[in-house]
Amino acid sequence: MLAHLFDDMPDASQPIYAKLKQAITQKISHGQWQVNQRVPSEAEWVKALGVSRMTVNRALRELTAEGILVRHQGLGTFVAEKKAHSALFEVHNIAEEIIARGHQHRSELLVLESAKANVEEAMMLGVRTNHGIFRSVVIHYEDDLPIQIEERIVNASRAPDYDKQDFSKHTSYEYLMTTAPMTEGEHLVEAVLPTPTECERLQISPTEPCLQINRRTWAGDDIITVARLLHPGSRFQLFGHFGR
Amino acid sequence: MLAHLFDDMPDASQPIYAKLKQAITQKISHGQWQVNQRVPSEAEWVKALGVSRMTVNRALRELTAEGILVRHQGLGTFVAEKKAHSALFEVHNIAEEIIARGHQHRSELLVLESAKANVEEAMMLGVRTNHGIFRSVVIHYEDDLPIQIEERIVNASRAPDYDKQDFSKHTSYEYLMTTAPMTEGEHLVEAVLPTPTECERLQISPTEPCLQINRRTWAGDDIITVARLLHPGSRFQLFGHFGR
């Protein structure tokens, strides 16, 4: 019996289908269920929870509509790939994107440090206790032209091996997506003038405007990472789509 | 009987709930049902279409999840407000936004012209026949500081009275949203340097970067408008949120 699945729920008075959705979402965001892993079938949930199939069906169908699960008739239900392109604002993996455009990607690690969170950074991360953080600065190239400076602060308690990654092989995005899959995020986009150092690193003139994306992502209630992505305006556009 | 509602459907082999969703969406996007108007209740659909209530319920529930309808227990189902903040990329009404920030909004109409679509613009609009178009340029102020230059090309066949609007009273956004509610849209965001004329109009220095948003919106299959929104980088940020 999996009735205990519905313990420690914030709101016990939710409808059954909502509780099931939440339980499944938690399993995924806590890493207990991996991407592409098969989840119990409708019949199994029915047996385990003692509820009607239509109730289970609704939960699974809605999670599918939300892109959290993928269902295949005759096969089963699976944890969905973490979609690289979220509904509107895409959460890019810059490397994949460049390769998809048919170009070559390369990146250089400029800074990688570990530290106790100081007051401001703890505020940013919304971490209550004094967890450790990592800070990295990486520059990404598209065919030898700089396309992004990525400055990132990472919650060490949710991504403990961040500093042991080989950032020339995998992007920080890839590690974070597998280790602490995001469930929520926030973007702030600005047009800014880069600093002299950044101009040099990006190989642009001091008057060239840059698109700066400040991104914060969560997994459940914990902030995973805060990133500042700086793109030369002449080489980068941000695309979004909405509607049906 | 409203069985004829399901005529002229692209795919007749759709499930019932999907056909109903499509029929309702069409009524809204074609302007037959206005915002906040009440739509038939589940019981009425059941009687009119001769289907089960759960089938109707699924259609209405999904449209509600998609933000197209709003439902109130005990009251009924209504056409939703066109959400000013779409899921991630917001489709701003700049005036509302400024007022919400507690500031004063004012706008000036710089250009308003009507023309037969030339080749390029017809291409942009995706209009096959030689429909007319309107072109407007408006500058928006937040407390007497310029915050946006809005250049817009409008499909005259879907917004015939665009040139008769008083743009000091209502934004073009408001007119378009009531006349031809968008169902789909696209954004392209860039960081650019403004032209000398634009610098003057925005009262900024020639080296100040600007955030330029190129937006295209559709209602059904027709492009309604193409807009170019230019914001001073020092006074404007774009915010987006995703996840659950």
Add this chain to the structure above:
DNA sequence: ACAATAGACTTGTATAGACAATTAAAGCTA
């Protein structure tokens, strides 16, 4: 050995019915 068939399991859709919860309006009472 190979192909066709049958069966089991899965998701997808549709139906009929039940009760709960919310709201507005009508009706009743002091």
Add this chain to the structure above:
DNA sequence: TAGCTTTAATTGTCTATACAAGTCTATTGT
């Protein structure tokens, strides 16, 4: 009139059942 109660309409949820359709495996037949 003012306040309370009842009633009708509506949406929200849940159940039980049924059949269709896709996928894989095991069996059967040649």
